Amino acid sequence: MPPLYWFCLIGGFAVTLVLLVVGEVLEAALDALDGALEALDLGDAFDPLSSVAGVTLFGGAGVLLDTYAGLATAPEVAVAVLVGVVGAVVLHVVYVKPMQQSENSTGFSVREYAGKTGELATGVPEGGFGEVVVRMGASTTFQTAASFSGHAIPTGTRVVVVEVDADGVLRVAPLDTDDFAESPEQVGLPPRLQTRA
Template identity: 35%
Template sequence: MLEVYWGALSFGVIFAIITIFFGDIIGSMFDGIFDSLFPEPWSEPVILVGGVTSFGGTGVILESYTDYHANIIVILSLFAAVSLSGVAYFVYVRPMKGAENSAAFFIKELIGKQGEVIIPIPAAGYGEVLIKTVGGNTSQIAACNESLDIPAGAQVVVRVVRDGVLYVSRKAENVEELV
């Protein structure tokens, strides 16, 4: 049984070395294949190979340094493989999947968004507005769309984006201002 453990451990180590040097090339060659073969989130190749490697490593250690019966060693090795794979999934893979979402935005997406003036906008100049986006807050250079002074703290709406500058209008506070 020691040969099986060494084989599993060797497979994992070789897989890790190949992944370090050729991971990007292999990943692009097999892009999407693992997603269709293993649709479950716990079936990521890094989790499966990590489980095989920990199974082999635990088996080698227990076989070499204990007097446990072979069945007990297999059970303990399987337990170690499942446990370490679970830890790897919850500590590494799952958080990394969440980190793949981008907080980036296109400045044109800010048209129609509301914000607050943080640096006053003069009638013939530039100020700055703070706008909440999906990824957090962004402050952008702004100018008044109607050539009016807009004080700091005023609520504004982005009307147009030209040359990286947001052209804003004061947000109407009530219905009578809209008429």
């Protein structure tokens, strides 16, 4: 059994080293492996990282038990397998599972900004661009903004995103139109966005 233990120990370290050095290159291969494992419907109980760690721990425990414990072959293999399985499960529960859950996308499309309110961090000059702060879910984002009507809007003004243009620039209008024009028509707001008559 010692050759098997050494093979698992050295092989596990080699796979880990290869993943560290050329991990980006092998990412597609591991994704394919994940896809194959999902096709087997093993659920979340199996992942390549935990498996490599389990095999490495099996080999290391086997080498140590063979060298120092003086056990018979069957108990030695049983303890080494137990150490490998427990180590793989602990790694999966403590590290892999939380990392998979943190990878859940919190992304959103720029088109989702339409209708959101925000505040200008940088004023929008007439015919120019500024910056608007908009909250999207738990995120606070800074986006390029332009005036929907073409009129200047000062810094700190509460605005609504009327539309998003093809370049991803947010076209905004002030929420309180009385401060910027005598009538909503001068500001250029659609009737549904007028906050005061």
